[in-house]
Amino acid sequence: MTGSLTVVGLGPGRAELTTPAASAALAQATDLIGYGPYLDRIVAASAGQVRHATGNRVELDRARHALELAASGKSVAVVSGGDPGVFAMAAAVFEAIEAGPAEWRALDIRVEPGVTAMLAAAAEIGAPLGGDFCAISLSDNLKSWTTITRRLEAACAGDFVVALYNPLSKARPHQLGEAFEILRRHKAPSTVVVMVRAAGSGEMRRITTTLGEVNPAQADMRTLVLIGSTATRLITRDGREPWIYTPRREELAP
């Protein structure tokens, strides 16, 4: 079996944030598979390269299709935004391998990492991830809201900086507001909250607010929500958005 499959992270949007290793993996592929808007970001790499665009909600079908192509001898690139290992396609590919035919385990499978949304968002606003932090997806397509609630509570108990991925969608418009309610039970109203939309795309927009005042309706699927720890601070600037950072020196309250 000579086929290969590489799960490629495009990074957050701007072409200059796609690693050369990811670009090389795309150029070498015979077949590109991914959510349409991600494929649209890729400049035609080579003549004869086949593109398989899919919807956003069919990750496991897309993974199986990619593995079948690889098993037939193709060099397949499965395309993700950001980093493929963070709430993206890599886990779906390994789920499909584990449940699939034994021969898929003999394929040459690689993952090309990328700049994930929380790193791009952090870089746009300062250094909010300067202390310990956690990343939580608010999507309950694949886990229960009870699990998400317990994760949010644990994040408060540890006073982590929190990065929320997939904060809401048309199918689940209320989840971000519910998450803020849970966080407000454990964290001060003055806690820094920044909603960063389209970080690293060249079209970034940010809303800097607090846990007491945040309006979840201002977020959408392209928003990464950062919630500070007790140590996270603003540096004000004349006529410009403040920088947000978490000092490296920090102590939890007793």
Place this chain on the structure above:
Amino acid sequence: MTGSLTVVGLGPGRAELTTPAASAALAQATDLIGYGPYLDRIVAASAGQVRHATGNRVELDRARHALELAASGKSVAVVSGGDPGVFAMAAAVFEAIEAGPAEWRALDIRVEPGVTAMLAAAAEIGAPLGGDFCAISLSDNLKSWTTITRRLEAACAGDFVVALYNPLSKARPHQLGEAFEILRRHKAPSTVVVMVRAAGSGEMRRITTTLGEVNPAQADMRTLVLIGSTATRLITRDGREPWIYTPRREELAP
């Protein structure tokens, strides 16, 4: 004031994992400042570019020096490995700005994100960060061991996948072992642990083990330690290292 300062993430090691945006920022700088081994990774960008190599433990001095150069009109690049916002130089720069002269707030300050060690390590071994996860630095240079302990316990309470940065050093050889002791109080001995050394450098070495059997003496400063959630799994392969992944579909035990 016309100077600028960009905190640049080189990524985990291989030149192909440095973003074009980071490379461009390095090429445009008049002055490069950073820990010597990071500067050594940068190919000479332009004639007349000045390099200021420093030790590993003087982040705040290095940040102030960089800001003084920028305030004097230079285009300064402060160089970090990985992503500069994750346990690296970006937070030190903003700490220095907040404590420094008001004119530093008028400087053009940017952060160029990069592929941080946990993303590179995850990509080398599968998709261990497929669920919710947290990142904790074990260095107690700047926070107490009590704070670190509480973070580790919260990570267990939330059943996060855990990425441990700075697991130990010559000055603090016992901390990783103590961290495993804390985790063992809350997590099963069968919990997946992977120690990934020099991920993304082309010289990666990995040790796949369990929380019950892990030997902390096998880690060093270049090791990223990944500890699975209850959902994290191995996919075995004939004659090769297993893939490690965390399924997207997961539930906490009641």
